[in-house]
Amino acid sequence: MQISETNSGRRVGKQNDTDTGTGESLDLIEVPVPRAIVNSIQISRSDKLVLMFLLLLLFGLILGPKDCQAKCREEPARDCEAICDASGRNCSIRALVLLPDDNMYQASLPRVLPILKVAEQQIRAKALIPPHIDFEWLAHDTKCDASLGVIKAMDGIIKQCAQVIFGPVCDYSLAAVSRITKYFNSQGTPLISVGGSTYDFEQKKTDCNDEFYMLLRTGMLSFxxxxxxxxxxxxxxxxxxxxxxxxxxxxxxxxxxxxxxxxxxxxxxxxx
Structure with missing residues (x-):
């Protein structure tokens, strides 16, 4: 899923039955995000700081020095893992968003995607990243299901070459996905979530032997x-x-x- 601008508003593009080059289609969802809604969202000073922190941390993880490596397995890097192509002109950060497409949950795709766009606007307004670097928010509906969350994460990494993951928030789904993200891509794939409130997510996450090595929890409280x-x-x-x-x-x-x-x-x- 990609968010693009039109004269009438912003729309998260539907990519169902999109050819991926492998003969398979991506089961993505469509979430309209009108420009008026995005521009009218009001967030507090503390919320802005949290959003800025998340995206700054994202840039540090992706754009950091090359000697910061987290290889948990020997895997050659794919060309798509780089933010920019060989020319250096076409640059894009592909962020996988794994959340349920259901507003019964506090963190759902319709609620979170507009906030991510607001955070991106704040970053661009302060010129914290070069203007030629684009964002692709690749949204997948996990239905708050652990097994489906793993499948969607693998789709995002293998078919769309995502470089970072936001979510899941549901604890069972988060546990299943965050256990394997250290093996995604050649350097592992960072996973950022406001979930993970249970005791197990509080344990050490500093090397490959740790269960949730690539997980970064940003929630204010835990159980x-x-x-x-x-x-x-x-x-x-x-x-x-x-x-x-x-x-x-x-x-x-x-x-x-x-x-x-x-x-x-x-x-x-x-x-x-």
Whole structure:
């Protein structure tokens, strides 16, 4: 999926049945993004800082020095992994966006894609990247499903040669995708997500042996920090016994299936 400008507005182009050169078609979705909506989005100062941080970090990961390598397997680089072609004139950052196309979820394609465009506008307005570098937002509907998320991630890397991944946010889907991104492309592919709230995503991610090596979490809170707050409140009031009631599949809109169960699981590990 590519976002292009027209006289009437911006549209995320539908690429269903698009020939990829391999005889296969891409199952992408169409999300209209009118110019008026993009231009009218108002975000707070803190939101702008977060968006700027995300994109600056993206540029650092992709445009950083060549000696910063993260090879987890020996794989020759493909020509499409470079941002610019051999002439140096045609340059593009291909960002894969893996989110559900359903506004039942707090982080959905219709909600997030316009915000990514706002962030891009902020970057361009401040001339933080050369004007000849284009963005391609390659959006895929994961339906908040772990297996489908993996398939969509592989489609984005193999068929579209994405250089960075935004999402998934649903925890099960995020876990499945972020386990294998260190093997995507010749240097691994960075994955940036505001999800990953459960305890496992808090573990070390500094070398290839780590489970979620290429994952970068940008969320403000995690289930572990909420658990620590709960335990500290109990200690402050000398509460030694507690019973927690929760809906196993509650708050599905936040992190997908079993969100409340995963929160309780993190609380149990923190209190262990």
């Amino acid at each position: 572990e920090t909420i658990s620590e707050l709960t335990i500290n409140v109990m200690k402050r009031h000398n509460w030694s016994h507690s019973i927690f009631y929760y809906e196993r599949d509650g708050q599905r809109s936040v992190a997908g299936m079993h969100t409340c169960f995963l929160m309780m699981k993190s609380l149990g590990k923190t209190n262990a």
